Structures are given as C-alpha cells and as structure tokens.
Amino acid sequence: MHFYDLKFKVTPFDVLDIILVALLIYQLYNLIRGTLAANIFFGLAILWGLFYIVKALDMKLLTGILAQFANVGVLAAIIVFQQEVRRFLLLVGKNASLQRNKAWWQYFFGKRDAEKNNYARIKPIIDACKSMKQSRTGALIVLVKYYDEQFYQNGCEVIDGKISKRLLESIFQKNSPLHDGAVIISDNKIKCASAILPLTEKSDLPAQFGLRHRAGIGITESNDATAIIVSEETGEISYARAGRVKMHISFAELEKLLNKDF
Numbered sequence: 001m002h003f004y005d006l007k008f009k010v011t012p013f014d015v016l017d018i019i020l021v022a023l024l025i026y027q028l029y030n031l032i033r034g035t036l037a038a039n040i041f042f043g044l045a046i047l048w049g050l051f052y053i054v055k056a057l058d059m060k061l062l063t064g065i066l067a068q069f070a071n072v073g074v075l076a077a078i079i080v081f082q083q084e085v086r087r088f089l090l091l092v093g094k095n096a097s098l099q100r101n102k103a104w105w106q107y108f109f110g111k112r113d114a115e116k117n118n119y120a121r122i123k124p125i126i127d128a129c130k131s132m133k134q135s136r137t138g139a140l141i142v143l144v145k146y147y148d149e150q151f152y153q154n155g156c157e158v159i160d161g162k163i164s165k166r167l168l169e170s171i172f173q174k175n176s177p178l179h180d181g182a183v184i185i186s187d188n189k190i191k192c193a194s195a196i197l198p199l200t201e202k203s204d205l206p207a208q209f210g211l212r213h214r215a216g217i218g219i220t221e222s223n224d225a226t227a228i229i230v231s232e233e234t235g236e237i238s239y240a241r242a243g244r245v246k247m248h249i250s251f252a253e254l255e256k257l258l259n260k261d262f
Helices: 010-030 038-056 060-072 071-079 082-108 109-137 165-171 211-224 253-262
Strands: 140-146 156-162 182-186 189-195 225-230 236-240 245-248
Touching: 038 060, 109 140, 109 165, 109 225, 109 253, 140 211, 165 189, 182 211, 211 225, 211 236, 211 245, 225 253, 236 253
Parallel strands: 140 182
Antiparallel strands: 140 225, 156 189, 182 189, 225 236, 236 245
16 A cells, blocks of 8 residues: 555544644643643653653663553652642633633623622722732732632631721731731631641742742642732732732732632
8 A cells, every 4th residue: 555545534523633632732731831840741751752762672671660650650640740630620610610600690790780899899908908018018818719628727817707908907917926828818708817828839930939929829829719919028019820920010900800800
C-alpha cells in the first residue's frame, strides 16, 4: 500500500474533539503556570520519555527501575497534583453554577436590583479598605462563596457577625489580637478572623510580596475565593482571584471587580 492510497476522513466531531482537547490543555497550563507544579510536571515527563528510550534500547536494568514509576504514573500524578486537580474541578463547577444562578437571578429580580443589593453588601468592605489604606493598616479580607467550616476554622476566631466598616477596622488594628491572619466573609457575614491560610507556591511573584500577599493568592488557588490585600508598608490594595493578582488597584476598580465576582 502506497502513501497516496491512504485516505483521511475528517468529521466535524473530529474538529470539535481537537478543540476541546486544546482547551483542556490550555486550562491545565494556566493552573500550573508559574508554580512548582510546572517543574514537577516536566520532571515526570522527562522520566516517562526516558523510560520509553531505555526500553527501546533494551536497557533492562534501567527499564525495570523506570517501569516502577510508569506503572503508578496516573496515581502519582493525582497525588502530586491534588491541589491543581481541586482547582480545576472548582473552575468547572463554578462556571456551570455561576451561569445558572445568574440566569435565575436576572429572571426573577432583574439586573438593576441585583447590582443595587450587591453594592449594599460590598460598600462596608470598600469603605474599610479606604480607611486602612490611609492609615497603612495591613489587612487580608477573603470572600468565599462556599464556607467550609473545617477548612477555615482551623486556628481562627469565630465571629459570625454582620459586615461593617468599624468591625473590619477594629479587627486589623495593630494592637488587636485578631489582626494577624485573614478575615473570611461568606453569606453576607464575617464568619471568622485571624484565619491561617495556605501560601502560594508561585515562584515568579514580586519581591515585595510578603506572607499576607502569598496567603491571599494561595487561598484563591485552592478555593473558589477572592482576596483583598492591603499592604502595611505602602497602603496599596491588591486583588487576587484564581491564583492571579492585580496590584495597585483603585477603589473604582475594586468596586467593579467585586460587583463582577459577587
């Protein structure tokens, strides 16, 4: 059979299949980009490639050793990349539920009512950020859609109080016993304060980022959350979402971002 005798039949489903796989690879790349997981991924890829090379060369000793890694490759990848897998599943679930909830909200209440009610919820947060920016009070405020008590209440103080400008300011005062850590907000309430959060593993962050910024980015990597960080050194406000951070944002930008995400 000659090469020119081969016939390739491409269907619309083949094109769709390629597009979906490309989108999946792109999303996975975004999840591990700039993190230690990227280096681990390349390390595993090198081991897999080396395994097939030594197997083709009939190097039995090395083949036997590398085969142990290859046999448990899928299980090892799930264990190593469990945080990235969690983020990917959160991303898929969030996009599905967000569109559904947005459609129902607009159908029953209308877009204007939703924006008006949302502004009333976020106004105390914005006002508190304005005050803390002027006084250069360091703060980390995390807004979550789903509040996991076991995850957030580890080593924190439960508040479960109404959101207010003065309460947020008093929590983050330098002499307050609760200022060290994060405030978690969910269901229009301050759930807890002085929460200890996981730090990001990103290696390409600006040198001026301290533990507060790293914790704010880290919580958005592992959970469906948004973090507002007020720098203690400069008073500048940063906004973290899905592992990415926007620096030096204005209060108008902060309002738009919060309206968009909540």
